[in-house]
Amino acid sequence: MAFKTFLFVSLVIAAILAAPVAEAQLGLIGGLLGLIRIQGTLFCTADGNMGANGTATPVFPNALVQLQCGGNVVSTSTTNGSGMFSILLDPLNYILSSVLSDCNLKVDTPLISCNSSLPALGGLLSPLRFIGNTALGALLSVANIIPAGFRFVS
Numbered sequence: 001m002a003f004k005t006f007l008f009v010s011l012v013i014a015a016i017l018a019a020p021v022a023e024a025q026l027g028l029i030g031g032l033l034g035l036i037r038i039q040g041t042l043f044c045t046a047d048g049n050m051g052a053n054g055t056a057t058p059v060f061p062n063a064l065v066q067l068q069c070g071g072n073v074v075s076t077s078t079t080n081g082s083g084m085f086s087i088l089l090d091p092l093n094y095i096l097s098s099v100l101s102d103c104n105l106k107v108d109t110p111l112i113s114c115n116s117s118l119p120a121l122g123g124l125l126s127p128l129r130f131i132g133n134t135a136l137g138a139l140l141s142v143a144n145i146i147p148a149g150f151r152f153v154s
Helices: 002-018 021-033 096-102
Strands: 035-041 064-069 072-078 084-089 103-107 123-126 128-136 140-147 151-153
Touching: 035 096, 064 084, 064 096, 072 084, 096 103, 096 128, 096 140, 103 128
Parallel strands: 035 140
Antiparallel strands: 035 084, 064 072, 064 103, 103 123, 123 151, 128 140
């Protein structure tokens, strides 16, 4: 009897130590399905994209980036001081193909807040583009999505 208890406790401890962080947050099914990550950099331009001069293009810090699916805001992120944002989605609630076809990134933060020569009204909108998967360990995969290109909307 003592051997069976020892064996059971050993198996439980081994399973806990072998579980990646994402599995701990999403359960075993989430770890097998993989996460969906949407990330990018928002620039302080009339269309939110990198200008023709590349690295000299200023970024848009502290802008609220919304992920809208079917017209509803389902997740948000605020750009950091480098204009970068990242949104993680639970694969138990979202299907990659649906995210790509039904969702957009929207920025309602006034462009004038990063450059006084830009419009005070309106915002930015971008469809999404899948750029590939990243394997993290044996079970976890991350689907990487970026903005396909912001455009100004009034």
